Amino acid sequence: MRILHTADLHLGQVLYQYYNRVDEHEYFFQQLNQWCSEYNPDALLISGDIFDIQQPGAATKAFFNNSIARLHRTFPSMAIVVTAGNHDSGSRIEADSSLWALADIKLIGHGPSSDALDHPGWEDRFIVQTDKGFIAALPFMPSLRKEIFQAVIDRVQDRNLHNLPVVLMAHTAVSGGDFSGHSDIGNIKSFFLEELGSGYDYLALGHIHRSQTLGHDIDCEFSNSTLSYPAPVVRYSGSPLHVSCDEQYPHSVSLVDIDKHQGSVSIKKLFIEQRRHFFIIPNEKMPAAKSADEIYSSVSEFCKKQKTGYIRLRIDASTPLPPDFTQNIYNILETTGNEVRYNPKIIFENIAEHIDSSPTPTFEIAELQQMTNPLDFIKKTITQYPDLSFEEIKKDFEEVERKLHNMSEKDNKNSKLKVEN
Ligand SMILES: [Mn+2]
Secondary structure: OEEEEEOOOOEOOEEOOOEEOHHHHHHHHHHHHHHHHHHOOOEEEEEOOOEOOOOOOHHHHHHHHHHHHHHHHHOOOOEEEEEOOOOOOHHHHHHHHHHHHOOOEEEEOOOOOOOHHHOOOHHHHHEEEOOOOEEEEOOOOOOOOHHHHHHHHHHHHHHOOOOOOEEEEEEOOEEOOOOOOOHHHHHOOOEEHHHHOOOOOEEEEEOOOOOEEOOOOOOOOOOOOOEEEEOOEEEEOOOOOOOOOOOOOOOEEEEEEEOOOOOEEEEEEEEOOOOOOEEEEOOOOOOOEOOHHHHHHHHHHHHHHOOOEEEEEEEEOOOOOOOOHHHHHHHHHHOOOOOEEEEEEEEEEOHHHHOOOOOOOOOOHHHHHHOOOHHHHHHHHHHHOOOOOHHHHHHHHHHHHHHHHHHHHHHHHHHHHHHHO
């Protein structure tokens, strides 16, 4: 079974409160079309966060509809499975699902309700069976419950008489298990891998925007060579575009081949060419800028040479900036007709030396909304508190998280006992 796995499209995103990214998403879908014709996958999976906001505008919805319909027309035998993420409105995704079902395209907005598991046939909505294997698709569920994941995998196994590959889709952050070498997993509110059940060969995850195969530290970010692992494999495909300026790593779609149930899983990253690249001015090999004029001329130079891209400025913290600094930058960029785009979140350097004069870190609204873990916030503001150690705070948080997890396990057991009694 061969699948193309992607997630976190964030269609309709307006970056830095100003820039519409539809042409970037269009360029991504062009590449996706190209890969579908080149690799001929049995299924295309989109593991949540289709849209950037719960109520995307008409143009964004039309873009999604047209892009998916076009993929289906061009590759009619390829299964397409789309689940809702935490950014999506599950109800809105669900509302369109019966229409998409006419084209055999699966859109899943909601997980099963708590009493659904008692009704035979509940699983039909979540299972896609192809000639080559099974896809059990679950969307983002605010209260993630282990029995749902296990139940849907078990129902797949009832049908899986020929040992075909089993793929599970989920949209969540995952922690726990043996994830040595993946310290960044803990930066987001997360669930333990065991809570997603067992019995799948490939877990196609969405939510974390950096692509990674969990539990394996040989997943080189820049390599497009095919890596094989014994099943099961747990993987984030990562987002196609950098959704915030902290995501400058390469973005890719995962091409996944699974030979049989409990067999081997091969993964190849298909790197996405970005319509607009991300640049830091001056680039990190140079010293940070020390005057506003220096920045103005570097930005002008960039606009002439590069002509397109997202830029972010690197400025020494001791540099005095005039009150019309931001306006001056926008004035320079105007000459490029919105092609060079400015992220007003400046990277200030040598803050430690200027701790008293250092500016307070600023946050975009979208960034704050995504920040489900207080540690992310602490990390960004830690330079303001020279007496605190980030590592110690992180350890304390992890300890609390572990205790809370144990408590909720106990609560679950107790409430089950009560029900049985
Ligand atoms: Mn996302």
